[in-house]
Every structure is written in structure tokens, then in C-alpha cells.
Amino acid sequence: xxxxxxxxxxxxxxxxxxxxxxxxxxxxxxxxxxxxxxxxxxxxxxxxxxxxxxxxxxxxxxxxxxxxxxxxxxxxxxxxxxxxxxxxxxxxxxxxxxxxxxxxxxxxxxxxxxxxxxxxxxxxxxxxxxxxxxxxxxxxxxxxxxxxxxxxxxxxxxxxxxxxxxxxxxxxxxxxxxxxxxxxxxxxxxxxxxxxxxxxxxxxxxxxxxxxxxxx
Numbered sequence: 001x002x003x004x005x006x007x008x009x010x011x012x013x014x015x016x017x018x019x020x021x022x023x024x025x026x027x028x029x030x031x032x033x034x035x036x037x038x039x040x041x042x043x044x045x046x047x048x049x050x051x052x053x054x055x056x057x058x059x060x061x062x063x064x065x066x067x068x069x070x071x072x073x074x075x076x077x078x079x080x081x082x083x084x085x086x087x088x089x090x091x092x093x094x095x096x097x098x099x100x101x102x103x104x105x106x107x108x109x110x111x112x113x114x115x116x117x118x119x120x121x122x123x124x125x126x127x128x129x130x131x132x133x134x135x136x137x138x139x140x141x142x143x144x145x146x147x148x149x150x151x152x153x154x155x156x157x158x159x160x161x162x163x164x165x166x167x168x169x170x171x172x173x174x175x176x177x178x179x180x181x182x183x184x185x186x187x188x189x190x191x192x193x194x195x196x197x198x199x200x201x202x203x204x205x206x207x208x209x210x211x212x213x214x215x216x
Contacts (some may be wrong), residue, residue, distance in 0.1 A: 001033060001034070001102065002024070002029045002039075003029050004033050004034050006189075010026075011078060012104070015076040016076070017077055033127050034082045034084075034102065035083045036058070037082045037193070038057075038086070041084075041193055042057070044197040044200075045086060045098060045197060049200075049210065051088040053088075056086070060089075061084040061086050061087070062082065063079075065082065066079075067079055070190070070203070080103060081101055082101075083102070095111070096208075096210035097111060098111040098121050099111055101199070105186075105187065107190040108185055109182065109196055111206070112179065113190060114178045121177065125153050125174050126212050127209070129168075129170065129174070132170050135173065136170075142199040143202045144202050147203070148183060148206075152180045153176070154180075155178060156177075157177065160175070
């Protein structure tokens with residue numbers, strides 16, 4: 001992943017079309033290296049998560065480096081990271097899956113459900129309401145806590161969601177709008193497939209819990 005990190009570091013200070021086109025060969029080399037890395041990670045995940053087929057490829061999971069700047073104040077044309085969403089069915093799937101983010105000094109592994117549809121969000125909350133013990137057990141297990149400090153609190157509601165009382169035993173979980181967990185990776189760890197897949201394996205029970213509402 002040294003080529004990936006080198007390219008992204010240079011891109012972060014040269015985020016313009018002229019530089020990118022002049023360094024297209026380096027980009028293509030970095031893109032290939034990242035895809036090969038993700039392909040190896042997929043093979044590892046498939047050994048413990050039967051929802052991820054070994055036939056899934058990095059090309060189905062890796063996001064484009066080109067930004068959609070139509071609604072953004074930042075008009076720089078390229079992302080300064082490479083990311084892959086390893087879901088059953090690939091990156092376009094809404095089923096809970098794994099995410100790898102590579103960015104110099106800011107890499108991380110993550111997973112879960114980000115920006116669920118209103119229907120799926122309601123179904124996840126209902127699952128927590130009806131079956132709270134499994135999710136509580138998952139979040140408190142030593143294998144999970146080795147990598148993750150609970151559910152990420154991004155965009156969490158300040159008040160109770162509609163239909164739930166403020167004194168609900170699981171109210172803090174129910175306030176979440178996204179159900180994701182994450183673990184930061186340094187520039188050495190982003191190269192370590194064994195370490196990354198150990199984190200993903202610890203995450204799998206959490207993903208399985210989130211997949212239940214989506215499959216009903």
C-alpha cells in the first residue's frame with residue numbers, strides 16, 4: 001500500500017485536474033494496488049462471513065476517486081482517500097457490511113449501516129426494542145470492545161425518536177440515526193490484512209444483528 005499512500009499524500013496538496021492527468025500512471029498503479037489489497041481482504045472475510053462470497057471482487061466494492069461537487073462548497077475534483085464497501089452484493093447494497101478507508105494518517109476500518117432508509121431505520125430500532133439482549137451482549141463482549149468503543153455517535157438524535165419514551169431502557173441506542181462502528185488504523189496497520197480482518201471478524205456479530213431487520 002506504499003504506492004497508495006504516496007499517491008494520496010501528493011494528491012492532497014495537488015488536488016487539480018492538471019496534476020492528476022500528469023500523474024495518471026501513478027494513480028492507476030495506486031488504484032491497482034488498492035484493489036489487490038481489497039481482493040485479499042474479501043477472501044479473508046469470506047472465511048468467517050458466509051454472506052460475503054469469495055467471488056465478490058474489489059471492483060464491485062471500491063468507490064471512485066472522482067468527487068461529485070455539484071452540491072459541495074469544496075470544488076476540488078478528487079477524493080484524497082480510497083475506500084471500499086465490502087457488502088453482500090457490493091458497494092451499492094443496503095445490507096450491513098464492512099468498510100475500509102485508506103488516507104495517510106486518517107485510515108480506519110468500519111462497518112454497519114450508514115444512512116439507512118427511513119423504513120430500515122425504523123426496522124432496526126424495532127429490533128432493538130423487541131430484542132435488546134443480543135445487541136447488548138455484542139457491544140459488551142471483550143472481542144468487540146478490543147476494537148470498538150460502542151456505536152459511532154455521528155448525527156445522533158438529541159431527543160427520543162418518535163414512538164419511544166425518554167425512559168426506554170435502550171434509549172441511547174435508539175437515538176442513533178446510523179448504526180456503524182469504527183477503528184482507526186495507522187499507516188502501518190492499513191497494510192496488515194491479518195489485523196484488518198481480525199477487526200472485521202470482531203465486528204461480524206454486530207453486522208449479523210443489523211442484517212436481521214433488512215431480511216424480514
